[in-house]
Amino acid sequence: MPVDLRISGGTALTPAGALDADVLVSDGKIVGLVDREVETGGQVVDATGKLVLPGMVDVHVHTREPGFTHKEDIHTTSLQAAAGGVTTIFGMPNLDPPTTTMETLDDVFSRYAETCIVDWNHNPAATLPGEVVKMAAAGIRAFKVYMVVDTGRTYPHPAGTGMHDHGDLLRMMDTIAPTGKRFIIHPHDQGLMDYIEGAYLERGENTPAAYAQAYAEREGVIWDTAIDVVLRLAEASKCPIHLAHMQTRRSIEAVRRAKARGVDVTCEVNHWMPFLSQWEHVERLGPYALSYWVPDDARQAVWEGMNDGTIDHVASDHAPHTREEKEIGWTKMWSSHTGTPGIQYYYPLLLDAAAKGLISLSRVVEMAAEHPARDFGLPHKGALLPGRDADIVIADPDAPWTITNDGVLSKIGWTPYDGTTCSARIDRTYVRGVEVYSEGKVTGRPGHGKKA
Structure with a gap:
């Protein structure tokens, strides 16, 4: 059987489970999973003792291009994606100009096509x-x-990407529903947040600790009320929805009940929740850890939701900001740009969590690849199956290493995980059968990525 590439000797993580099988690739597609004894031609890559995984499909990525390229751009985002085992990225619309029209969408598409190393798509803001x-x-x-x-x-x-009025949300769901596209929503009850934030700021509390406490106030009331509304409107409109930033017990319970009623809802956990949301992170890293603080009871509920299938996806919410934009947060946290970079390290950290018994390896693969591809209309991606794109990651599950700022491929040059030891290492990444990362170096070329 002639093939272009044979990944040999590894443990392949497939929808049917872990298989001791070699993965065969031709013309950018997986064409077979075969016993070791089956002879083929083509290039052979030795994966003995390693995991062979589907590439991560990350549907929540902030590339910062156009408008904020002092933080990041599409090319540097895709460098980190390749190094982190992410083979497909979906960009976000909070750009300058924000992606709200066909004109701005066409512009962003052309930018991806020119410089992106991995496959891509983009989530425009549904405000017009x-x-x-x-x-x-x-x-x-x-x-x-x-x-x-x-x-x-x-x-x-930024302005142009937000929608808060419930009538506007229902109208937009009614508009999106006939298209069959999924509606990603950052849930937030702005009225409650104005009241809660106002009390902290009136007292002069503008520190990372105050900010962290405000957003988790009253067991996450700003998240729970918003998610309750969104779920009810989704049920009324039959619009497929996707909830970002799952982080409270009540929200997870609400999603669980909605799914039982037949509501078409999926949801995600971002890198900061399992790995960067403890109080010690707030105290030690301050603005560099925020995103959000998740109290211990809520964090336990999220892990439970990840393990039992209530939470469908992991998505990085890669959100780079410069040190200058973060440093102001030590004394003026409400003036700091919130969000944290994560795309380069999320998959390895998840594999490390699996090694520690926090989650099964099969659930990691489902949440990172299989389910995002399924739920966002990518039947050609997300799994090691014949006919799928050969988006493949080879990872060594027993290769301890330490994340450092020196290894960061982002323009910002820092990671909140500096000093974190990880047991699993990404060795190679392939996008449609073409190597884009190998043994510590990005080898893919700008423009290799295609619209997914």
Whole structure:
């Protein structure tokens, strides 16, 4: 059997489970999983003792291009993706200009096509009803909206990307539903947040600790009320929805009940929740850890939801900001740009969590690859199966290493995981059968990525 590439000797993680099988690749596709004894031609890559995984499909990535390329751009995002075993990225619309029209969407598509190393798509903001049908027809996989207005800053949630009125949300769901696209929603009850934040700021509490406590106030009431509303509107409109930033017990229970009623809802956990949301992170890293603080009881509930299947996906929410944009947060946290970089290290950290028994390896693969591909309309991706794109990661599960700022491929040059030891290492990444990362070096070329 002639093939272009044979990945030999590894343990292949497939939808049917872990298999001791070699993975065969021709013309960018997986063409077989075969016994070791079957002879083939082509290049052979030795994966003995290693895991062979589907590439991660990351549907929540902030590339910062256009408008904020001092933080990041599409090319540097894709460098980190390749190094982190991420073979498909979906960009977010909080750009300058924000992606709200066909004109801005076409511009962003052209930028990906020119510089992205891995495969890609983009989630425009669904804030202009007249643009929705046109953008859906252009080959996007999902829309995005933020139910939040930044307090004390204009970024990372710029004007044009937000929607808070319940009537507007229902109208937009009614508009999106016939397109069949999924509607990604950053849940947030802005009225409650104004009240809660106002109390902290009136007392002069503008520290990372105050910010962390405000967003988790009253067991996460700003998240729970918003998610309850979104779930009910999704049920009423029959619009497929996807919830970002799962982080409270009540929200997970609400999603569990909605799924039982037949609501088409998926949800995600971002890198900061399992690995960067403890109080010691807030105390030690301050603005560099925020994103959000998740109290211990809520974090336990999220792990339970990841393990029992209530939470469908892991997505990085890769959100790079410069040191200058973070440093102000030590004394003026509401003026700091929130969010943390994560795409380069999320998959290895998840594999490390599996090695520690926090989650099964099969669940990691489902959440990182199989389910995002399924739920966002990518039947050609997300699994090691014949006929799928050969988006493949070879990982060594027993190769301890330490994450450091020196290894960061982002423009910002830092990671909140500096000093973190990880047991699993990404050795090689392939996108449609082409190597884009190998043994510590990105080898893919700009423009190799295609629209997924």
